Amino acid sequence: MAAAAPVRDRIVPVRRPPACQYADMRILRILAALVIAVAALSACAPTPQPQPTADAATPTSTPMPRPSAPPTGPVLAYDGECASVFADPAAVLGFDAEALPGDADLPTGLVTLGGLKCSWVAVGGTFEAVTLMALPVTQVPEELRSRFATTACEWSFDTPYCHLAGSVGETWVMVSKRALDEVGTPPDLAPVLAAALERAATVPAPIAATPTDEWWDSVDCATVEQAAGIAEVYAPATFEPGYPAGFGSWPTDGMLASTDQWCPWYSYETSEAVWMNLLPGAGSQWDDVDFTGATPVDVVGAEAAVLVTVDDNLGLVDEREVLYATDGTNVLRIQMSPIPLEDLAARVFAGMADAGR
Structure with a gap:
């Protein structure tokens, strides 16, 4: 694998919402900023807010099969x-x-x-x-x-x-x-x-990583919401699943949900959002990432975690912090939360463990 550029030059806030991001990213960033700017203005209006659009619905992951063979891969x-x-x-x-x-x-x-x-x-x-x-x-x-x-x-x-x-x-x-x-x-x-x-045809064929029992299984946003106690932690504000402005979709989004599940929630009362991605099995990639410029932080339940300051391509603020954390097997990415990112990450790791995921 070629030498990686500093993490600040490579990590953007939204992969798909992950998925995802894809063709002509420069155009998509402009479109995403325009859409969210309109949504932000609408959230401030005194009229009742609509429920999250169908565009904001996230695919539900299908567990990858767990062979009995020793874990391998991935081969890219x-x-x-x-x-x-x-x-x-x-x-x-x-x-x-x-x-x-x-x-x-x-x-x-x-x-x-x-x-x-x-x-x-x-x-x-x-x-x-x-x-x-x-x-x-x-x-x-x-x-x-x-x-x-x-x-x-x-x-x-x-x-x-x-x-x-x-x-x-x-x-x-x-x-x-x-x-x-x-x-x-x-x-x-x-x-x-x-x-x-x-x-x-001239290079080795790609191979997916072999799932193990330590992978988060059946990752879906309803499971995460219950496991992390989203309703309790943000009370009395109510957070609804989804986001008030859709980001469109790409043909491959559904099949990627098993290894990169985007889970958004939004409060029409406070105009605040929670955005996270759960990446089962991505912990094997951790050592290959050049986190130069990132700030190491402590997250209960994680073996390693960093905060990365990135340009906000959503157009809401100049910069934002994105948390990447791994338990050694899985990776959690959080980029929006009314409470500290580290605190929410700890709740997710504990909740997923308690749920047997």
């Missing part, structure tokens, strides 16, 4: 290096491109599955971009493989994006790009996918 697609996908990105993509930082050096659910996400944006601010996601074929539902066997365009983040996917050996690859117009005219993604698959 393309050796975990976005630079190794295309020998000449400009020639393949059709524009002078620069790569955005990838996910291979961060604790993420995608990495736990052996996956890799790469994005290339046009140099010069034309907002042209291509995103690639690669995973083991065994981790991709048949419905998703069939859905994008030919180019198909769907609306995500208020923008039409087109996707084309295929596989070679045990590697599944999906390439995505904005439609050519608002009608949804698809770009020609076939040469991009062909080049990506040609390269995938």
Whole structure:
């Protein structure tokens, strides 16, 4: 794995809400800021607030099978290096491109599955971009493989994006790009996918990490809410599951929920939010992360924890602190909470342990 950049340059507050984040991240950050700015103004109005939108619903995770074999992996697609996908990105993509930082050096659910996400944006601010996601074929539902066997365009983040996917050996690859117009005219993604698959055939196939009994199991937001005592800790304010402004969705969000579950809650009474991601099995990635610039903190129930100050791409404040904590097997990421992040993290670790998760 290539040397990682300092953590401040690589970690952003929201992966998907994780998931997630994906094609042309610069555009998505602008869209997310606009959406939340409107939501923030609405929260201050005296009129009754709506309930969280359907967009804010989070996928429910499906437990990964637990084989009896010793734990292995993960082995990342393309050796975990976005630079190794295309020998000449400009020639393949059709524009002078620069790569955005990838996910291979961060604790993420995608990495736990052996996956890799790469994005290339046009140099010069034309907002042209291509995103690639690669995973083991065994981790991709048949419905998703069939859905994008030919180019198909769907609306995500208020923008039409087109996707084309295929596989070679045990590697599944999906390439995505904005439609050519608002009608949804698809770009020609076939040469991009062909080049990506040609390269995938020459490197080791990705392998997902093998779940163990120590992994958080059946991670869903209702379980976390009860285990952490969300209602009690924030009383008398009432926090509702979800968030009042949706962030759109990406085709792969559902299958990633088993290893990266985003759980948001929102109070219409105080206009405060709780945001966290639970990443079962991501603790094996901890030692590969360069947390230079992060502040080590103590979290009861965690083997290690750090606070990272990052630019707030949501447009709410200039900077915010994000907590990353691990019990040695799982990783918890929290970036919004009315109480100290360390205190909420301790409640989550204790609650998940008591729940036998």
